[in-house]
Amino acid sequence: MKIKICGMTRPEDVMKSEKSCVDLIGFINIERSKRFMEINEIKDLVSNLRDKFKAVLVIEPENSEEAIMKSKKTDIKTLQLHSLSKAEIKYIKWIDSYRKNAHERDLEIIRAVGISPGLEGSRRDAKMEEIKGFAMVCDALLFDYEVKGKSGGTGKQLPLDIVTEAAKAAKDVNNNIKIFIAGGMNAERIKNNRKMLNKVFDYVDVNSGVEDAPGIKNPDKIEDICELMVD
């Protein structure tokens, strides 16, 4: 299992994460977020990375064009989308396929999917169908706790049974899809469920679980997570 740390606002946290075990580093350009950074600020922060491919741009665009434009402006090729339909994501992939050349890497799309913890019956079935639809067009799915139709940065944890069911539904239709578990992930939760998490998920996505305050990462908490990743 790999690790993504999200919600970077300071160069020192970016550098610390890259020096540690962190595989992907997220920058949030969503206005409702307490970790919101402007596009030009994100570009500056990414310049602290030796491996620019570790950067993930977290956005909630109005349409495909906005997503493509923000990727171009930041030069970040991995997009974590908190909006857009299956058709709009397919369109981004289609446009990208015409821009390929030897020096460009394809856009990687991670679709964030919010899940309400209490979903049962037909609402649960409908969520699994939505997940299968996204799994057919995306490179990765990120499952996070949903509150009032929105997900991200809540610090709340999803029950492992529903998120495991969601991961299986996605892999059923696309065996190559990468699955991220997000929502209040921290060292304690990883330690207590390591074996199971390793089996089901490709990435664990950590945000408020390594913070002293929104956007202020704590290097010791990052180290605690990294220690759990080795052995």
Ligand SMILES: O=C(O)c1ccccc1N[C@@H]1O[C@H](COP(=O)(O)O)[C@@H](O)[C@H]1O
């Ligand atoms: O972190 C935010 O403020 C945020 C706001 C809007 C969309 C996405 C956001 N962050 C993403 O949410 C996950 C989970 O956060 P947490 O661990 O529950 O605090 C985070 O990793 C980001 O991918």
